[in-house]
Amino acid sequence: MKFATWNVNSLAVRLPQLLDWLAANPVDALVLQETKLTDDKFPTLEIGEAGYQVQWFGQKTYNGVALLSKVAARDVVKNITGYADEQARLIAGTVATAAGDVRVIGGYFPNGQALDSDKFVYKMAWLDGLRAWLATELKTHDKLVLMGDFNIAPEDRDCYDPAAFVGQTHTSPQERAHFQALIDLGLTDAYRMFEQPPKSYSWWDYRMLGFQKNKGLRIDHILVSAGLKPLVTACTIDRQMRKLPKPSDHAPVIVTLGD
Helix, strand or coil: CEEEEEECCCHHHHHHHHHHHHHHCCCCEEEEECCCCCHHHCCHHHHHHCCCEEEEECCCCCCCEEEEECCCCEEEEECCCCCCCCCCCEEEEEEEECCEEEEEEEEECCCCCCCCCHHHHHHHHHHHHHHHHHHHHHHHCCCEEEEEECCCCCCHHHECCHHHHCCCCCCCHHHHHHHHHHHHCCCEEHHHHCCCCCCCCCEECCHHHCCCCCCEECCEEEEECCCCHHHEEEEEECHHHHHCCCCCCECCEEEEECC
């Protein structure tokens, strides 16, 4: 059983790469971020032909999320219940698997832009709303996975140059405290359950040979509930997709679970 997350940074551009990746990586569920498509433009036909059911929540030019699964997701929720938001940033659904029903939540967390900006205030409020809603979800769903582009590097080892990011978003104490608050709900960072290579990142800037010099951040995460944690056998970052021509600036992250 496998779940994955990928910020595709424009599904219209990356659709052929997505279809090739799905053919080589038949995951049970995949959440996408930054699809950047209105709902009427979503490629349901192509994804269906690839063998996946899909739920999507789009927005023109920006944001946009989707949930792909081998079997149709149930009880689908779009955006955080109880938090008013005009941006398409979250999608959730219950997916039947060999290990039973799993609540799959995919999120595109706000970037925050700068610590003294309105966008950072929005990020903090969004994270507050997410945590409050997630606490209720965990009471209902013993097996839950929260995946997506968190736009948070939780530790210094998740950033290629921590000193350069002091006073900036993604590594601030406020954002890291929010990440820890999610962990404190009873979730576990699946990637950190295993020994991983040093300087392992999931995002690299397009500029200044960011990928070639491995100047990256680990900001794409998979958090698993206590009901799923004993089943986790591996968690990896697929750097190969970042090596393709015209890639997303993010790489897929995959968690493997035993039945």
